[in-house]
Amino acid sequence: MPMTDNSAGKTGAAPEGVRARDRLALLTADNAAVPLPAGVQAITAILLAVLLIALPWLGLGYRFLSIAITTLYTAIGLYGLGLQFGQAGIMSVGHAALMGVGAYASAILSVQLGFGFWTSLPFAMALSAIVGGVIGLPTLRVGGQHYIIITFCFCALFVVVLTNGGTFTGSATGLDVGSVTPLPGINFDKLSNNYYLVLAALFLALSATYLIGNSRYGRTLRAIRENEQLARSVGINVDLHKLGVLMVSGLFAGLAGVLQLYYLRHISPTLFGAFPSLYLALMVMLGGARYLYGPLIGAVIVNFLPEVLNLDPVDSRIAYGVCLLLVILLLPGGVGAGIKNVYCAVRGGLEKQGGGTNGRA
Amino acid sequence: MAALEVRGLRKQFGGVVALNGIDLDIGTDQVVGIVGPNGSGKTTLFNVVTGVHPATGGTVSWQGQDITNIGAHRIARKRLVRTFQQAMSFPGLTVYENVRIAWEQGRMRGSRWASPGMILDFVGLAPLGRAIAGSLPFGSLRRLGLAVALGVSPELLLLDEPGAGLNDSEAQAFAAVIAQLPPQGIGVCLIDHDMDMMSDLCDRLIVLDFGTKIAEGLPAEVLADSKVREVYLGPNRKAAAS
Ligand SMILES: Nc1ncnc2c1ncn2[C@@H]1O[C@H](COP(=O)(O)OP(=O)(O)O)[C@@H](O)[C@H]1O
Ligand SMILES: [Mg+2]
Numbered sequence: 001m002p003m004t005d006n007s008a009g010k011t012g013a014a015p016e017g018v019r020a021r022d023r024l025a026l027l028t029a030d031n032a033a034v035p036l037p038a039g040v041q042a043i044t045a046i047l048l049a050v051l052l053i054a055l056p057w058l059g060l061g062y063r064f065l066s067i068a069i070t071t072l073y074t075a076i077g078l079y080g081l082g083l084q085f086g087q088a089g090i091m092s093v094g095h096a097a098l099m100g101v102g103a104y105a106s107a108i109l110s111v112q113l114g115f116g117f118w119t120s121l122p123f124a125m126a127l128s129a130i131v132g133g134v135i136g137l138p139t140l141r142v143g144g145q146h147y148i149i150i151t152f153c154f155c156a157l158f159v160v161v162l163t164n165g166g167t168f169t170g171s172a173t174g175l176d177v178g179s180v181t182p183l184p185g186i187n188f189d190k191l192s193n194n195y196y197l198v199l200a201a202l203f204l205a206l207s208a209t210y211l212i213g214n215s216r217y218g219r220t221l222r223a224i225r226e227n228e229q230l231a232r233s234v235g236i237n238v239d240l241h242k243l244g245v246l247m248v249s250g251l252f253a254g255l256a257g258v259l260q261l262y263y264l265r266h267i268s269p270t271l272f273g274a275f276p277s278l279y280l281a282l283m284v285m286l287g288g289a290r291y292l293y294g295p296l297i298g299a300v301i302v303n304f305l306p307e308v309l310n311l312d313p314v315d316s317r318i319a320y321g322v323c324l325l326l327v328i329l330l331l332p333g334g335v336g337a338g339i340k341n342v343y344c345a346v347r348g349g350l351e352k353q354g355g356g357t358n359g360r361a
Numbered sequence: 362m363a364a365l366e367v368r369g370l371r372k373q374f375g376g377v378v379a380l381n382g383i384d385l386d387i388g389t390d391q392v393v394g395i396v397g398p399n400g401s402g403k404t405t406l407f408n409v410v411t412g413v414h415p416a417t418g419g420t421v422s423w424q425g426q427d428i429t430n431i432g433a434h435r436i437a438r439k440r441l442v443r444t445f446q447q448a449m450s451f452p453g454l455t456v457y458e459n460v461r462i463a464w465e466q467g468r469m470r471g472s473r474w475a476s477p478g479m480i481l482d483f484v485g486l487a488p489l490g491r492a493i494a495g496s497l498p499f500g501s502l503r504r505l506g507l508a509v510a511l512g513v514s515p516e517l518l519l520l521d522e523p524g525a526g527l528n529d530s531e532a533q534a535f536a537a538v539i540a541q542l543p544p545q546g547i548g549v550c551l552i553d554h555d556m557d558m559m560s561d562l563c564d565r566l567i568v569l570d571f572g573t574k575i576a577e578g579l580p581a582e583v584l585a586d587s588k589v590r591e592v593y594l595g596p597n598r599k600a601a602a603s
Contacts, residue, residue: 033454033493216465223462226451233411233445234513235437235466 027330031344032290032337040343048293052199056192064307065191071303072198073259078284078295079205080252086289087218088245089225090144094135094151095280097158098250100272102128102257104162107175107267112168116181117262125254132250133243140239155277162269174268177261188262198259202296205252210292212248221245282320286327288334297335362425364389364548365410365441365517370419372402372409372572379405381572382419389516389548392539394563394580396554398592402572403552404446407519411443412436423517438470442515446522446552448502449509452495456486456505459494463512472514473545484508484538500531507538517548524553536562560584568592 056065077099084090092098105124109115115123135154139147162169169175180188180197188194212218220241223231228238261267279302287298301323306316331338363386372380379402387393395403408414410421412433421429423441451459461477474480481487484504489497494505503523510518520539524532536558542549553559559566560580568576568589576586583589 030453030493033458034491035455219458219462219465222454222458223451226453227449229413229433230445230449230451230509231462232413232433233437233443234463234509235434236462237434 027338027341028332029341029344030333030337031340032333034340034344036340036343044293049203052202056195062191065195067303067307069191069195069198069263071299072195072202073256073263074280074283074303075296075299076198076202076205076259077253077256078280078287078299079209080249080256081280081284082289082295083209083212083221083252084245084249085284086291086294087213087221087225088242090136090139090242090246091148091281092151092249092277093148093274093281094153094155094158094277095249095253096272096276097151097155098128098132098135098253099257099260100158100162100267100269101131101250102254103261103267103272104169104175104257105254106258106261107170107177108168110177111175116178117258118181121255121258124258125251128254128257129247129250132253133247136243136246139242139246152274152277155272155274159269159273162272170268172269174266176266179265180262194263198263201255201259205255206292206296208252213292279320282324284334286323286334288336288338290333291336291340294334294336301335363387364424365550366422367406367410368420368422370406370409370421371417372405372414373417379572380409380417380419383569383572383574385567385574387517387548387550389546390543391564392543392549392551392562394559394566395550395552395569396556396559396566397569401569403569404521405572406569407443407521407552410436411441411519437466437513440467440470440514440516441519442510442513442517443519444506444510444521444523446525448499448506448526450494450497450502450505452493454494455490456492456494456497456501457481457490459505460486460508460512463509467512467514470514474512474514477512480508480511483511485534499526500528503527503531503535504538507535511547515547517550518542520549520551522552522554524555524558532558556584 055068077095080098081092081095084092102124105127106115106117106120109120109123135150136147138150163172165171180194182188186193188197212221220231220236223234223236224238224241232238260271264271283298283302284295285298286301287296288294302320305311305319305323306313309316309319311319327334333341365385365387367383367385370380370383370385371378381402383402383406395406397403405414409416412428412431412435415430419429420427423436423439426439428436428439428441451462454462457477460480464472464474464477464480467474478487478490481490484507486501486504486508489501494502497505503526507520507523510520523539524535527535532555539549539551540562551559551563563580565578566576566580566583567574568583568586570592575592576583576589578586
């Protein structure tokens, strides 16, 4: 029987004689499922790690390093969102609230019981995971669109509860904590040390994302994203895994929230409301939820854009809106997708030049 | 005792009685064909047996266990696996990953296949392993549907119109693949409208009409049955089959 290989059209067109349509395909193609050679992955990881580790020594200044810390803990939260949205296909627009659960849990444990950073961290992460799962319960009954509304409502409710929580939550003023309990020889009051703390957590989040993405568990999540009914018919417990991934995402959010708390040393309800939540959704879409470095790219763009372009808060909101529109229209897979598509196109072109007969089988 | 035993199975959608007390016995060493006009309840039978829809009444038992309404994924894990009338895949993933997902689920309980690649070889999709499933031509998509189902290591495979939408040579190639299954210990229960193919392929035919079993037996006997001929050729019914 005739079987034609149609996949070429989907995996990045050849660059020779690039016409407008091909150029658009370069942006909109979906190459997320195309595996990358181990060498390319390793080189990217090493370069990125070296850059991030060297950052405090580049003499970029206090302000730059502060924004970098914000970017990295935000990215950690985004890796959770990337997992639930990119892998399992469940979007949330209340994710900042889930980070807030972790942050407030840690702050309250500190104020009420005197728990430090390290002791409160596991409790905060666990609580975020549990809350993430509980918010997810309705998704088992209703569709994904309803879940988005539910997450938004949770976010609004969370802010109301915090604002009316009296001295327990610090009301609208919020809560203060001390600095991270020092490890032998490492004092986290120093900004660069705080940076390395957050960076270590980011490496954990990145590694976890990589391992999950390449594991049977990751494939199970993608199966649910792609076709729930077929997933059930091959024996996947769809409901269990949906709740599970929301809880894993909650763990990431809790970690990010505690890091945020101990970097800022002061938190208040507005940090975890609707706007921050929408920014998180924007970042993960901008960067590309299905790509390993997508969430990090999204966090970098959104956090550094106002700085680079010298925008005031109102202008930057407009800029974010424009970015989101551009991404939805031109780069539905996010910047991560754009980079991978270019890579696939270049590699496709090289393969065509050299040999050509072996194709891409 | 047959591996799959269906007793008095009923399914009602609002006022529509899609299955009206069906009794069936299907083993894992045969190809059993299910035929009947459009809307006679064939797909619904598969849906209720595999837990996609809850039964309104009656029981389904598999290898001596009651599996009525225990949920689709649990039934699949017991190696009672189905394909869908609408060709289905995980469209955004590669062909290889599609099959691998199913294979990994089946492997937890011991797979008959050493690797997903073996399944791709078996259904003739090996050259397309890296293609994105959503970009496959229809004939290959049908094969992928079969490969995904086989990945779960079924003991009984329920195939809902696997030949629909295929041209003659594709359908023949598909029938040849299906015929290889029972000798390997994979029973097949097959819905199709192509009577020539069904009488070649099936050891036994079951005829449904308005949610009721109206005939069962060897293909030649069943096709000669007067009730069956009336259903398919009768003056007051649109002929559903060729
Ligand atoms: N999900 C459903 N909701 C409502 N009615 C349905 C549903 N599925 C099937 N039916 C009805 O049940 C009857 C049998 O349909 P079906 O099992 O698809 O028939 P067949 O596969 O034999 O063509 C039809 O009258 C159909 O309209
Ligand atoms: Mg049908």
